[in-house]
Amino acid sequence: MIFGIAALVPALFFVVGVLRDRRRLANAVWLGVTLVFLLLWLVFGAAAxxxxxxxxxxxxxxxxxxxxxxxxxxxxxxxxxxxxxxxxxxxxxxxxxxxxxxxxxxxxxxxxxxxxxxxxxxxxxxxxxxxxxxxxxxxxxxxxxxxxxxxVGRRTGFDAIVVLGAGLIGDRVPPLLASRLDRAIHVYRREVDAGRAPLLVVSGGQGSDEAVSEAAAMREYLLRRDVPDDRIVPEDRATTTEENLRYSAKLLVDRGWNGRAVAVTNNFHVFRAAVLARRLKLRMQIIGAPTARYFLPSAFLREFVALLAxxxxxxxxxxxxxxxxxxxxxxx
Structure with missing residues (x-):
């Protein structure tokens, strides 16, 4: 019983933290502590x-x-x-x-x-x-x-959609980045059906092994899928997730935008991007696109190491x- 009672304290911190801001790292820790106490309660209760x-x-x-x-x-x-x-x-x-x-x-x-x-x-x-x-x-x-x-979180009502870049293969969009763009197109078309026409910001610079910038390749990908050119805004300087978010937000502000934005990345990358957005004081939600299953273990481990760092x-x-x-x- 004592472990069950003890679980109430971290559970309370978890609920308060989520209500204040879902993007807090501490929320994950309080969730883990709560689950540990509940597990101990279950084990010792059953053993007795x-x-x-x-x-x-x-x-x-x-x-x-x-x-x-x-x-x-x-x-x-x-x-x-x-x-x-x-x-x-x-x-x-x-x-x-x-x-x-x-x-x-x-x-x-x-x-x-x-x-x-x-x-x-x-x-x-x-x-x-x-x-x-x-x-x-x-x-x-x-x-x-x-x-x-x-x-969880909002799925509609966005005035801008930011697509975070990933590496290219020469000038070609690989499957990982394509999944982000496909999710962004889905969100865009849903907003259009609801009577809105959000901006689509494609963010990513050019790496040393890339023939063009990620933004340019993403723009071409969207154009081939009938996204209007006047709704696409390239951001071609970013080389990190933090720069993706910061440069895209500044680009939107410079264009006089002040609505609700969402950033699209892959599902394994969602929480770290959300933590970065909070650190940058951006009111931006992050949503994820599907990722090939064989890629997920290594991807989650990489995100974990980055969060620890x-x-x-x-x-x-x-x-x-x-x-x-x-x-x-x-x-x-």
Whole structure:
């Protein structure tokens, strides 16, 4: 019962945070803490009872441990190999493969600790498990909240649609960027049917391996799909998501626009783009387009790393404090 009561506190912070601004990173953390307390309430409540609830919890925990320790890393490694074969050998495409290997490393370390006990081993392996648990908690929290964020919110009533750029293949729009443009066209046509004609801002500069700017390629893609040229506004300087948002917002303001805007990206990128929009103090909603399933694990991992990198001091201090407490309790 105590864990159920304790869950009410982070749940309250979560609800207040969402009502204030859905784009807050803290919302994901409060959601994760709430779910942890609820899980503890369920586990300890079932374990304290007799009969099938306790057996069901025991079976469930074994299944989860096997899934996390064996099935998940194998799936991540297989996904990493598939991604490298389809998308090329690049650092960003290695994340799921490396994550799978890292999970296997944690499992092996835990097995080593159970066979070789001692103060030094307990400190080292315990510290490793604490860091792994902290990272896993943040990842699951952000993943769940990202999915929830992308599933709710306004879907109509926009006066401007901003399409965030992605890499080209020469001068050609690849499937990832095409999915964003197709979602933007869908939103545009829905607004036209409702009696509005929103601006479509296509944002993206030209990379060193691209024949034209992303904005130019996106504009041609929209024109071929019967979007009027006078509704398309190219923004061809941005090279990052932050610049996509900032330059597009400034371009709209310079044109005298003051309505409601939405930015379109892929579903895995929605929450980080929303966090950036909040940091830039932009009143802009973010919506996502579908992404190929094989691409999602690595993409979500990349977004997670980028979100962690926004607050390195906070995460370092938190992990350091948890490890220090563990060391003090183990050696004290």
């Amino acid at each position: 009872s007799d009969g099938w609830p306790a057996a069901a919890v025991a079976i469930g925990l074994v299944a989860v441990l096997l899934g996390l320790g064996l099935v998940l890393p194998v799936a991540l490694i297989a996904n990493g190999v598939l991604l490298v074969r389809r998308e090329g050998f690049r650092p960003a495409n290695l994340l799921s493969l490396l994550a799978g290997l890292a999970i296997f490393g944690v499992v092996l370390a835990f097995g080593f600790a159970t066979a070789h006990t001692g103060p030094v081993v307990d400190v080292v392996i315990g510290s490793l498990l604490i860091v792994a648990a902290y990272v896993a908690f943040l990842f699951v929290s952000l993943l769940l909240y990202s999915i929830a964020y992308g599933s 926004q607050n390195p001091v906070t995460h370092t201090v938190t992990c350091g404090a948890l490890v220090a407490l563990h060391v003090a309790l183990t050696l004290g």
